[in-house]
Amino acid sequence: MTLQRKVLLAVAAAYVLTLAVLVLVTQTIVLGSFARLEQERVTRNLDRVPNAIEDDVTAIRSTVGQWGAWTDTWKFVQDANPAYVERNLADSAFVNLRLNFIVYLALDKRVVMAKFVDLAEGKTVATSEALIGLITADPALMTHRDTKDVKRGIVLAPEGPALVAVGPICKNEYVGPVQGTLIMGRYLTEDEIEKLAKRVQASVTITRLDAGALSDDIARVHARLAQEPVVVETPNSKTIVGFSELKGLNGAPCLLVRVEQPQDIYQHGVATVRIFLVLVAGLGIGVLVLLFVLLERAVLNPISRLTAQAVGIGDSGDLSRRVNLTSADEMGALGRAFDRMVEHLAEARQRLLEQSYYSGVAEMASTVLHNVRNALNPITESTDELRRRLTEVPLEPMQKAAGELRTSTPAEGRTGALVQYLCLASDRTKEMVTGARDDLSQIEQGLSEVESLLAEQESRAQAVRTVETLSLQDLIDEALRMVPAPVRGGVRIDIDPAVAAAPRVMAERVTLAQVFAAVVRNACEAVHEAGGAAEKQVCIAAQAEDAPDGRAMVHVRIRDSGQGIDDAGLKRLFARDFSTKLGGRSEIGLHWCANTVTAMGGRMHAESAGVGKGATLHVLIPAVE
Incomplete structure (x- = not known):
């Protein structure tokens, strides 16, 4: 039974009990006095x-x-x-x-x-x-x-x-x-x-x-x-x-x-009591209705909203939902405290996810480094052994003996000794080359093991990460916090109100925030590199739209007033190791961003009117339907 029904039954029971007591009092006292x-x-x-x-x-x-x-x-x-x-x-x-x-x-x-x-x-x-x-x-x-x-x-x-x-x-x-x-x-x-x-x-x-x-x-x-x-x-x-x-x-x-x-007096009394009871009953019903309406608005509705939000959060795990009670009474204070609690919980969960993500990355990196180190130990030993063998080859004495035989006539008995020396040195060199070949085989085997470890790490890195229902506004705010202050300095970043009203997206929070941070950072750097007296500005807007395949998408536009991109640059903008910056690539590149967005089921593209006319990067992300 809902709280609303319980309150309604309690109020109705109180009304019936009060009316019954009133009827009993009028029957026994008032009408009794008329009877007397x-x-x-x-x-x-x-x-x-x-x-x-x-x-x-x-x-x-x-x-x-x-x-x-x-x-x-x-x-x-x-x-x-x-x-x-x-x-x-x-x-x-x-x-x-x-x-x-x-x-x-x-x-x-x-x-x-x-x-x-x-x-x-x-x-x-x-x-x-x-x-x-x-x-x-x-x-x-x-x-x-x-x-x-x-x-x-x-x-x-x-x-x-x-x-x-x-x-x-x-x-x-x-x-x-x-x-x-x-x-x-x-x-x-x-x-x-x-x-x-x-x-x-x-x-x-x-x-x-x-x-x-x-x-x-x-x-x-x-x-x-x-x-x-x-x-x-x-x-x-x-x-x-x-x-x-x-x-x-x-x-x-x-x-x-x-x-x-x-019994004229008694009958008048009965009529008066009946009128009185009818008036009291009507007034009581009016008071009860008013009381119930006030309870409904001041207590029951806020409790229902609070309950619905709590159940919704429990069912969906969406910690962005809020009750938004604005009243100045205790229920409003309770709703605001609930919203703060959910907000703190969302922040704690975000920190935990990020910490778990980075801890997992660090743990995997530590494991990979340990395995690579173990694989490099035989390679190092084989390399040292190869170096030792190569240093022991008597190249200089063999060159002198050969030169002496080529350029002069040795003394009697000297020629035989030189030939014998060269024969022995040749045999020794053959042994060292054979050992060196074995060392190179071991080095090659070790390198193959390292390559296998790196391939395994790459496959793990591409594993499915935790996907959440995210607010685009929260993602943009988080991405802006990830952009260093010196990069943002002097650039006015405008966020269109449509961003807050955009549908929620389904993605991995940290990864998508890094994508937006990289795009905003590249836009700010392009604005700085443009120089001049033009206004330094980056504008972020969003809207809901449908993809050609019918999927619901959120289209995010990040436009800057930077140096712009020519046609050749637009064609290679998302290529590996390509950058329009004067100093080359820095931090996360657009190639990684495009691949990441594509892996999420979205896509990225850019447009520019030409050099000196700024550029706009378009990020399309699947929306929650």
Whole structure:
């Protein structure tokens, strides 16, 4: 897996993790707070229901207190005066007081007067004996501690739950004695419950707890309300429901109040959180993209380039490749350090190649010299022996004896002695000539051995050398460093920018650098020999071109403003031992240069407009395709 993909996965994982944490926090904290707000709101509405009922019961109690502590009522329960009924108990009075029933009881619980009215229609309806029986059957309700003892609460009548107030009947100003009991009340009908819902601004449902077998849900909530004052549930994300219980006149739970309302706050919170998460997600994606782009440009791309260069150098061995990172940050410093390291490595390799080359040459030369020396030892000995034999030949005595025999008549007996001497000297000379011939044979054999050693060395010298992919600019720079400063002195050497842009060449570095150095040196020497006031200049240019056989070549032109070459000189320029210099050949000649370039698969040729008009040498080298 590439570094770029790893960074991308790491950034994506960090983004997903951050987003997950953010979602978890918003769900648990933010939306949790909205849910608690909804619970508090439904709890407040649940509290409003008993408060509203308590207000209604308190109003009925106040009416009971006013009517019960009234002398006309006190007299009515004793004489049942019809005029009281006509004046106070009309149907409209019930509607105005919002009462469904009024019951007057004597001290013995006898019903003096009972009237029930349907508030929706404003008409009298049948009396509920069951309701009256429920009230009168409770001794606590029928017992009055004093003239102000008015009891209020809820009674579960067969017709429905009723808000009831029960108080004593006495004279004005609560003056006794008590002559009976006054009962007033209002049923909790659907209309009343609807009005109650409008007052609390919520959907209100009231369920009796004495309605036989309760449903499973009601029974479950009723059981929980025995332990908790309020039960809040959320059947779905859009609705919240609260439950509480209302107690009757006997103090026991009698009604289950259910308040249902939409979770507006929670839904707004959910919408807000969603918008927030979408914005954060979008912003996060934008930040991550920006971060990745910055990482890509500042870190990943430089690392990729550095990796590609390192792999390329490892695969191709081309130490001229560079990363060329120009940024001022750490990656730029790393790239520049890498380039310096490769440059030092290239220089070290070049020095090693040159040292190896020259060491090999020196070692071969040492071996050849040792072998030649060994071969020359017998030749030297044979030469010394030949010299000794030749010095021992009695040439002068033999010449004197021969002259004496030719020019005069020797004394008696002298002629025989001279002849005998010449015969002996002739035999001796023959022996020496025969020995000398043997010595010359040994010398000839030794010379043949030396020639064999030199031929072997020549074949080794022509062996294939190390070939590299080379930069033409580097070769030219190296060649210029090989030209002695006195030779370059006073000559302006211009290198065309096309040299740096030329394709790389395949050649043996040291040999090709020596070729260029020899050509540049010859050009500088030609400029110096031309003399005169003309500008001393050598120009080096290069371009890529195709050879006639289709091979890619690099064409190098080295032009000088020197003395020029005539036609005869151009024809012999690359011949062995030929030179246009006044002093003859110096250093490496063009003959060697031409042969070397040809051995590399290239070629050399020259051109000149004539004497005094300078010359141009063309070097064509195979390019790397």
